[in-house]
Amino acid sequence: MALSGTCTERGEVKIHESLDELSTDLADYIAKLSEASVKERGVFAVALSGGSLIDLMRKLCDAPYNKTVDWAKWYIFWADERVVAKNHSNSNYKLAKDGLLSKVPIIPSHVHSINDSVSAEEAADDYEFAIRQLVKTRMVSVSENSDCPKFDLILLGMGPDGHAASLFPNHSVLSEKDEWVTFITDSPKPPPERIAFTMPVINLASNVALVVTGDVKAEAVHLAIDDVGPDCPSLPAKMVQPMKGNLVWFLDKPAASKLGRCQFSE
Numbered sequence: 001m002a003l004s005g006t007c008t009e010r011g012e013v014k015i016h017e018s019l020d021e022l023s024t025d026l027a028d029y030i031a032k033l034s035e036a037s038v039k040e041r042g043v044f045a046v047a048l049s050g051g052s053l054i055d056l057m058r059k060l061c062d063a064p065y066n067k068t069v070d071w072a073k074w075y076i077f078w079a080d081e082r083v084v085a086k087n088h089s090n091s092n093y094k095l096a097k098d099g100l101l102s103k104v105p106i107i108p109s110h111v112h113s114i115n116d117s118v119s120a121e122e123a124a125d126d127y128e129f130a131i132r133q134l135v136k137t138r139m140v141s142v143s144e145n146s147d148c149p150k151f152d153l154i155l156l157g158m159g160p161d162g163h164a165a166s167l168f169p170n171h172s173v174l175s176e177k178d179e180w181v182t183f184i185t186d187s188p189k190p191p192p193e194r195i196a197f198t199m200p201v202i203n204l205a206s207n208v209a210l211v212v213t214g215d216v217k218a219e220a221v222h223l224a225i226d227d228v229g230p231d232c233p234s235l236p237a238k239m240v241q242p243m244k245g246n247l248v249w250f251l252d253k254p255a256a257s258k259l260g261r262c263q264f265s266e
């Protein structure tokens with residue numbers, strides 16, 4: 001049974017006994033959002049990241065979810081991608097294809113990966129253009145007060161330094177307000193060239209999940225969730241604060257081991 005705690009503006013925090021329990025809870029959460037979104041708008045626009053997230057989503061491929069998840073209605077995007085060939089072992093597209101997308105009946109034309117044959121800057125521009133077309137047709141929803149995309153769900157991991165997507169601490173792209181998709185060529189985590197949704201796009205989503213495991217991330221989890229005062233470094237994961245949407249943290253016990261602020265109940 002996961003412990004659940006609500007930390008006001010920091011969203012819901014769920015702490016799991018094991019990775020197996022976390023995977024089940026994550027699959028249930030995604031399946032419920034998919035069902036609700038398909039019922040409401042006929043489609044489900046979801047953005048993935050790289051790292052351990054995809055393996056933690058593996059239970060979605062299990063038979064019981066075929067009853068609730070209408071894969072044909074899913075539209076897949078990447079909240080961040082490494083600018084490498086799609087068949088490269090560093091590619092987040094390849095990671096998701098091998099670990100998830102090839103195992104479920106997703107419609108190939110609904111999978112929106114980046115153009116991997118151009119520079120990072122061009123790939124970011126191309127990706128933003130592609131998303132603009134899908135916003136026009138409402139395959140991706142639009143925010144109430146602007147023409148910005150409002151993804152049904154954005155799934156993020158977090159690094160030990162508090163980065164989320166490919167938005168790293170102290171990087172200038174963290175303050176990007178005009179673009180929907182940005183690029184970097186100096187990622188501290190290899191490979192260096194990446195594209196990422198900007199913070200405003202992440203924070204306009206209807207739902208955002210931060211999926212974080214391992215004791216190496218405990219300090220960053222504490223800084224991102226607990227109220228640590230004005231000296232707290234500005235962590236990208238802490239800047240993930242959906243304006244009108246819901247934020248859920250999926251943690252295992254080691255990642256949550258330095259958390260102090262939340263009141264938890266079963």
Ligand SMILES: O=C(O)[C@H](O)[C@@H](O)[C@H](O)[C@H](O)COP(=O)(O)O
Binds near residue numbers: 051157163164
């Ligand atoms: O492509 C990437 O590198 C990511 O999208 C990145 O933001 C990742 O999610 C975190 O670094 C956590 O990765 P792990 O879960 O593997 O630690």
